[in-house]
Amino acid sequence: MKARDGMYIGGRWCPARGTDTIVVVNPATEQVIGEVPAGTAEDVDDAVRAARAAFPGWAATRPAERSVRIAALRDALAEHKDELAATMTAEMGAPIGFARNVQAGVPIRVAASFAELAATYAFEERTGNSRVFLEPVGVVGAITPWNYPLHMMVAKVAPALAAGCTVVLKPAENTPLTAQLFARCVEEAALPDGVFNLVTGLGPVAGEALATHQDVDLVSFTGSTAVGKRIGAVAGGAVKRVALELGGKSANVILPGADLAAAVKVGVASVMNNSGQTCYAWTRMLVHTDQYDEAVELAGKAAARYVPGDPTDRENRLGPVVSAKQQARVRGYINTGIEEGARVVVGGAETSQPTGYYVEPTVFADVTPGMTIAQEEIFGPVISILRYQDEEDALRIANGTVYGLGGAVWSRDESEAVAFARRMDTGQVDINGGAFNPLAPFGGYKQSGVGRELGTHGLSEYLQTKSLQL
Numbered sequence: 305m306k307a308r309d310g311m312y313i314g315g316r317w318c319p320a321r322g323t324d325t326i327v328v329v330n331p332a333t334e335q336v337i338g339e340v341p342a343g344t345a346e347d348v349d350d351a352v353r354a355a356r357a358a359f360p361g362w363a364a365t366r367p368a369e370r371s372v373r374i375a376a377l378r379d380a381l382a383e384h385k386d387e388l389a390a391t392m393t394a395e396m397g398a399p400i401g402f403a404r405n406v407q408a409g410v411p412i413r414v415a416a417s418f419a420e421l422a423a424t425y426a427f428e429e430r431t432g433n434s435r436v437f438l439e440p441v442g443v444v445g446a447i448t449p450w451n452y453p454l455h456m457m458v459a460k461v462a463p464a465l466a467a468g469c470t471v472v473l474k475p476a477e478n479t480p481l482t483a484q485l486f487a488r489c490v491e492e493a494a495l496p497d498g499v500f501n502l503v504t505g506l507g508p509v510a511g512e513a514l515a516t517h518q519d520v521d522l523v524s525f526t527g528s529t530a531v532g533k534r535i536g537a538v539a540g541g542a543v544k545r546v547a548l549e550l551g552g553k554s555a556n557v558i559l560p561g562a563d564l565a566a567a568v569k570v571g572v573a574s575v576m577n578n579s580g581q582t583c584y585a586w587t588r589m590l591v592h593t594d595q596y597d598e599a600v601e602l603a604g605k606a607a608a609r610y611v612p613g614d615p616t617d618r619e620n621r622l623g624p625v626v627s628a629k630q631q632a633r634v635r636g637y638i639n640t641g642i643e644e645g646a647r648v649v650v651g652g653a654e655t656s657q658p659t660g661y662y663v664e665p666t667v668f669a670d671v672t673p674g675m676t677i678a679q680e681e682i683f684g685p686v687i688s689i690l691r692y693q694d695e696e697d698a699l700r701i702a703n704g705t706v707y708g709l710g711g712a713v714w715s716r717d718e719s720e721a722v723a724f725a726r727r728m729d730t731g732q733v734d735i736n737g738g739a740f741n742p743l744a745p746f747g748g749y750k751q752s753g754v755g756r757e758l759g760t761h762g763l764s765e766y767l768q769t770k771s772l773q774l
């Protein structure tokens with residue numbers, strides 16, 4: 305499958321109205337690997353019109369037919385898995401093994417789950433003398449980030465399609481080639497023209513135009529909290545539905561008696577995978593004071609095994625971060641951590657690679673809850689280890705940020721871990737390394753977001769409710 309030039313609007317590949325382009329840079333080589341149109345408000349308008357025109361027909365299709373189309377999309381993603389993985393490695397630096405298994409593998413599972421849900425979901429309910437219909441919201445504006453580019457697109461587009469909505473997608477500037485390949489997969493799935501549309505472009509131009517477009521009924525946004533707040537405010541002003549998946553500063557709480565070696569190893573992996581560019585990464589490790597020194601030593605050794613290097617090499621587990629800007633930002637946070645008195649166990653702001661936007665895997669000890677590196681999302685391979693005195697202290701620290709996206713609890717006693725997790729102000733918690741579940745609702749408490757993705761909760765975001773009293 306060849307990536308196609310241009311944007312995909314109304315079932316056709318077309319050039320942008322303007323002449324501006326976005327240059328795509330490989331973060332490992334610093335070489336330009338592609339160029340895509342920088343769409344404008346006019347292009348967004350064309351795409352929204354196409355989506356609006358397609359909406360009545362798509363909304364009226366039987367759910368079983370929508371299921372067949374989403375299953376075809378799943379098949380296309382599976383068929384082109386290698387190419388999708390290689391494109392993500394080239395665009396954002398995910399090591400190829402991780403790109404295949406997670407960056408490409410998870411969206412295939414998610415697409416399959418929505419094909420199944422479209423066929424089985426109860427779009428009509430009865431209560432008393434009422435028939436309750438769950439109807440598609442309308443035209444969806446989907447705005448996605450670069451860190452899990454394909455997953456974020458599928459986690460919005462597949463449930464929107466299952467619900468009977470039509471979509472305009474504005475992907476992140478750093479990963480538009482993945483978006484073009486995704487649009488090719490949608491094309492192969494033979495959806496009616498205009499049901500899915502792609503506009504590549506800059507956030508403040510094409511993204512802003514989509515988020516503020518009067519004929520978009522729901523904006524589903526994943527990205528930074530700063531932009532999410534703005535989109536939420538605009539949507540509120542227009543009385544428009546909005547779903548926001550934002551940043552995180554998740555806590556990995558290791559209770560006394562837990563398997564410390566496993567908890568530290570999995571905790572470090574959670575941050576080093578994808579070079580720390582995972583919104584729910586467990587970037588704060590909370591350890592009881594009696595086990596603190598041992599945990600710090602284990603974490604330092606585990607992190608040092610992630611040697612930064614060429615992401616196309618199957619042996620490498622730590623690629624570059626996505627861009628020079630992101631590299632500078634992460635190194636800035638490392639320097640702030642040092643200035644504020646945290647202790648570097650391994651890593652630091654210097655990089656050993658002459659080319660590429662690499663950051664050394666970095667472990668900070670002696671981090672206190674008020675420090676910048678314990679409060680703000682760094683989005684790099686940097687982990688902070690904090691000390692707690694007792695369970696109440698651990699809970700205070702775990703809940704002591706503006707975020708509440710992910711988290712982990714480790715304990716010898718599962719019921720103790722569950723009880724602790726229930727007191728955490730966060731959207732999802734993995735107990736003793738519980739596996740990812742594509743049907744589990746995903747989303748944030750507090751400033752980590754509004755709404756949920758995945759599974760039935762994710763599907764219901766794209767539905768509105770009508771009751772008929774008989």
Ligand code: NAD
Binds near residue numbers: 452753
């Ligand atoms: P970002 O907010 O800069 O960009 C995200 C998307 O929004 C991009 O497509 C961008 O072009 C667009 N955008 C930027 N400005 C806009 C504007 N004014 N109007 C409309 N759209 C605009 O974030 P990013 O740097 O691409 O992604 C990293 C952030 O995303 C991190 O904070 C991370 O935690 C968060 N994230 C959250 C989740 C989640 O599920 N909660 C998942 C992945 C990433």
